[in-house]
Amino acid sequence: QQQVKQSPQSLIVQKGGISIINCAYENTAFDYFPWYQQFPGKGPALLIAIRPDVSEKKEGRFTISFNKSAKQFSLHIMDSQPGDSATYFCAASIRTSGSRLTFGEGTQLTVNP
Amino acid sequence: NAGVTQTPKFRVLKTGQSMTLLCAQDMNHEYMYWYRQDPGMGLRLIHYSVGEGTTAKGEVPDGYNVSRLKKQNFLLGLESAAPSQTSVYFCASQEYNEQFFGPGTRLTVL
Numbered sequence: 001q002q003q004v005k006q007s008p009q010s011l012i013v014q015k016g017g018i019s020i021i022n023c024a025y026e027n028t029a030f031d032y033f034p035w036y037q038q039f040p041g042k043g044p045a046l047l048i049a050i051r052p053d054v055s056e057k058k059e060g061r062f063t064i065s066f067n068k069s070a071k072q073f074s075l076h077i078m079d080s081q082p083g084d085s086a087t088y089f090c091a092a093s094i095r096t097s098g099s100r101l102t103f104g105e106g107t108q109l110t111v112n113p
Numbered sequence: 114n115a116g117v118t119q120t121p122k123f124r125v126l127k128t129g130q131s132m133t134l135l136c137a138q139d140m141n142h143e144y145m146y147w148y149r150q151d152p153g154m155g156l157r158l159i160h161y162s163v164g165e166g167t168t169a170k171g172e173v174p175d176g177y178n179v180s181r182l183k184k185q186n187f188l189l190g191l192e193s194a195a196p197s198q199t200s201v202y203f204c205a206s207q208e209y210n211e212q213f214f215g216p217g218t219r220l221t222v223l
Contacts, residue, residue, distance in 0.1 A: 032210050034210070034211075041216070041217075043205070043215050043216050044203070044212075045214065046212070049210065089155060089156065093210070095210060100146075100158065100161065101156075101158075103157075104155055105154060105155040106153075106155050
């Protein structure tokens with residue numbers, strides 16, 4: 001059972017544009033929502049994360065928006081750059097349960113120059 | 114610090130052969146994980162460990178076994194490889210809420 005659904009599967013954006021990736025979750029016990037970034041041939045790495053007590057978190061060009069009532073969260077990449085081309089995974093966990101992460105299916109982002 | 118390392122980087126097996134993937138971390142983390150990554154399916158948890166000597170099943174454990182005899186090492190075994198186990202395998206260790214991933218092992222089963 002896939003508890004975290006991610007869309008779109010792939011995304012092509014022009015340099016300078018905004019990239020938006022969406023995730024929806026089912027388990028209301030989830031209380032930690034990270035995004036991981038994966039470059040080809042590498043393992044995923046933590047990009048940014050949010051807890052449900054805030055609706056938005058921003059780090060540089062990357063912003064997470066969180067909607068607790070809709071059970072959705074999204075990653076916005078402002079001023080997208082070719083170097084942002086990677087696969088992005090959303091994830092969710094329950095911090096008190098050993099923090100096992102449930103990952104979305106991933107979004108392959110391509111930023112054209 | 115080397116972080117999380119995985120051995121080997123690539124491997125080709127024939128159906129029915131066995132092999133062991135090694136994961137090592139030098140960050141003294143208690144929690145370690147094995148995932149497989151397949152196109153369009155994200156990262157699926159195979160097995161995990163919350164400390165030395167402990168292991169537990171994840172989402173897709175069938176056909177795999179694991180051992181955590183030392184805190185820094187987490188081994189993933191395939192006793193009788195099948196073509197369905199062709200995948201990229203990632204190991205991760207965890208501190209607080211952040212997982213640190215290794216570079217992956219690309220396994221092909223013919």
